[in-house]
Amino acid sequence: MASVARITTISSRSDVSFEDAVKQGIARASETLRGVEGAWVKDHVVNIRDGAITSWQVTLEVTFVLDDSGHPVDASAD
Amino acid sequence: MASVARITTISSRSDVSFEDAVKQGIARASETLRGVEGAWVKDHVVNIRDGAITSWQVTLEVTFVLDDSGHPVDASAD
Amino acid sequence: MASVARITTISSRSDVSFEDAVKQGIARASETLRGVEGAWVKDHVVNIRDGAITSWQVTLEVTFVLDDSGHPVDASAD
Amino acid sequence: MASVARITTISSRSDVSFEDAVKQGIARASETLRGVEGAWVKDHVVNIRDGAITSWQVTLEVTFVLDDSGHPVDASAD
């Protein structure tokens, strides 16, 4: 039996920390996608103004399995 | 005249072989997408339990052309 | 406050130049997506027949922010 | 609760096919290691003599979990 998943790339930004950015990105992806299984943190970046870090940003490669109908719940977040 | 294609990443897993995983992944992608033209096999992985290979898994970067309306047939597999 | 964007990969081809291919790719992506913010030109390729360049082709990683509803305008180009 | 695994690199060679080389490598690793979970096929190489392929060779990054005692069964294959 074969099984197929998709991998999509998102960028998520938090004003708290990298780990908060990961959590926010996963939470946002899970609102519109079923079957999110994991994510690889591809990049860590900070944005800065006047010497202060204004946001912590991560790029995530998110994997989610396609359901039986072959459709993720909401294509808009696909 | 310009022409535009999209590249999407899927992961496909077979209990037979890597080439079966490639075939299954392409078959699954072609159910919902028109204009699939090719795929690059980015990674080959095996999953193992009790010393036996339980699945052969590939990551594919699939290219498909956008049709005239600019819409793939089914956004859910997009 | 967190903010989330998506990164999608397209391939665009022009018979004029690489920069025209970039423009065409961005124009096409912007027809169906709101919030396109930027693109990284990942690869430059030329296609050739009978010693002449028939098209200039670029691969673009396009970033677009998700709107408040968390939906891009048209999932088909997602 | 934390969990720790190890990743070791082996090279395996078969005179039949790449997939046989993967199977042989996994079989050999599983003789001396408990808890082998998966392997990434990092490289595919063929060796050639007099125009004929004499062996199909793969490099594998093998992951195995450490057991409760923190010891793999046989350190020699570690």
Next chain:
Amino acid sequence: MASVARITTISSRSDVSFEDAVKQGIARASETLRGVEGAWVKDHVVNIRDGAITSWQVTLEVTFVLDDSGHPVDASAD
């Protein structure tokens, strides 16, 4: 005078944070190895179920010096 060290790869997973996963991995490696000097965090991954992060996982390349006898304390974690 020459000095020789070894580099081994481990994967460590915590249900708290990436930094806890690093700490747990180093603690586990130090139980069986003398002379651990440092580690490079090669990858950051999160595992997810039902929209929640179930574990924070890092891959570490751990460097440890070989002692005078040329033996790490416990080969099993080697």
Next chain:
Amino acid sequence: MASVARITTISSRSDVSFEDAVKQGIARASETLRGVEGAWVKDHVVNIRDGAITSWQVTLEVTFVLDDSGHPVDASAD
């Protein structure tokens, strides 16, 4: 109108956490440079003695815009 920025690489080390190392590195860079806009965290490393993590170290690629005179404030941190 053209605009030009510079990218410089620093390594920063904290005895608290990776994020503290990022903050310390940015703070240090901002003492001598005007116009720091962002930083990419290129590598994460831990230094270890007697089984304990003694410092958390990051390599940062810091981007800063050149001011009108084309001079960063203090070349020493350039």
Next chain:
Amino acid sequence: MASVARITTISSRSDVSFEDAVKQGIARASETLRGVEGAWVKDHVVNIRDGAITSWQVTLEVTFVLDDSGHPVDASAD
């Protein structure tokens, strides 16, 4: 005594399988070159039409030793 080899890149395509593509590529290279010793499979790609795989394609980096005269047998395949 020094020994020198050359490394040349070919792309080979089969309608059967990746391994058949490797065999065909090696057979073709060996028709015109003496001393072929091995090949690294750099990339695996499939070409697709109407949802079916039309060819399995590999890129090979082929190594061959130069003979005593320093000439491969047939420069045309060089």
Next chain:
Amino acid sequence: MASVARITTISSRSDVSFEDAVKQGIARASETLRGVEGAWVKDHVVNIRDGAITSWQVTLEVTFVLDDSGHPVDASAD
């Protein structure tokens, strides 16, 4: 039916632009090779003297199919 192509690397330099360098390189390759199908622009470099750009240089990986006899037209450009 198998089909085999070769990939050769050239560097081409123009005093006009990167795209002129690509055109010149392709024109030069096509003088001595039949069946040139495409090229990947691997690198873009500028050479500079006294603050002025003296040449625009590209590295190209050129693909050409081998003809029926298995010989490119002119081995010298091979």
Next chain:
Amino acid sequence: MASVARITTISSRSDVSFEDAVKQGIARASETLRGVEGAWVKDHVVNIRDGAITSWQVTLEVTFVLDDSGHPVDASAD
């Protein structure tokens, strides 16, 4: 006789084209540095607003030789 050069990274942005961005970046670097010899275009990016490209941006690794005194003319652009 040894000779030493330095390599510095800049990012340059034009509202006209990538090649204009390269020219602007080189012009800017040459105002403050003597002995600029060449530059590698490491990345090509476009910035976009409301579906239109607002700037063409390149990252350049610029090489310049150190003069006899070992000092570039103006350290601020160093």
Next chain:
Amino acid sequence: MASVARITTISSRSDVSFEDAVKQGIARASETLRGVEGAWVKDHVVNIRDGAITSWQVTLEVTFVLDDSGHPVDASAD
């Protein structure tokens, strides 16, 4: 007949030269391992104090074949 080798990573440091570091690393690995066949020099680093090079350091990926019993001679250097 299948054959399996292992690849282990060591770091070796000499106060003489890079090539001495390679020799020392291989000598050290060969004390405890049978069947060492080759090594790839992955990195070259120098350590410096007060403007003088204090050591020449290489990272080596060492390949050794497993003997019939499937055991390297001394697991401690494994």
Next chain:
Amino acid sequence: MASVARITTISSRSDVSFEDAVKQGIARASETLRGVEGAWVKDHVVNIRDGAITSWQVTLEVTFVLDDSGHPVDASAD
């Protein structure tokens, strides 16, 4: 307590050997910078005329700690 270092890239060329090029590069960097701690040899290149090697060239990523005042001794080599 945090500590910050900088990493700068130089290219050094000798007519003797790669190791002489490394030594010359480090000597030159140490004339103007305090606190040079190490260097990674990123690339090895030879330049050739009339079949003879005219120079051995290395690219070095040099790390140096910033002193208490946060200033390297001479910004010009920075």
Next chain:
Amino acid sequence: MASVARITTISSRSDVSFEDAVKQGIARASETLRGVEGAWVKDHVVNIRDGAITSWQVTLEVTFVLDDSGHPVDASAD
């Protein structure tokens, strides 16, 4: 005026040292090619038997300019 060069890959092996392998490879390439300008040392490998280094091997990417007729002197080394 455009100028075109070719880049070819060779592997050269010496029983003395890496630098001797570079010299031998360049000497061998220069026997059959005019216009060799430089080479990048892409990889350093040692071959080992019975604990002793039997050869020092380098992979070289050799650049040579094409002469006016567009023909290298001897295609066989091409």
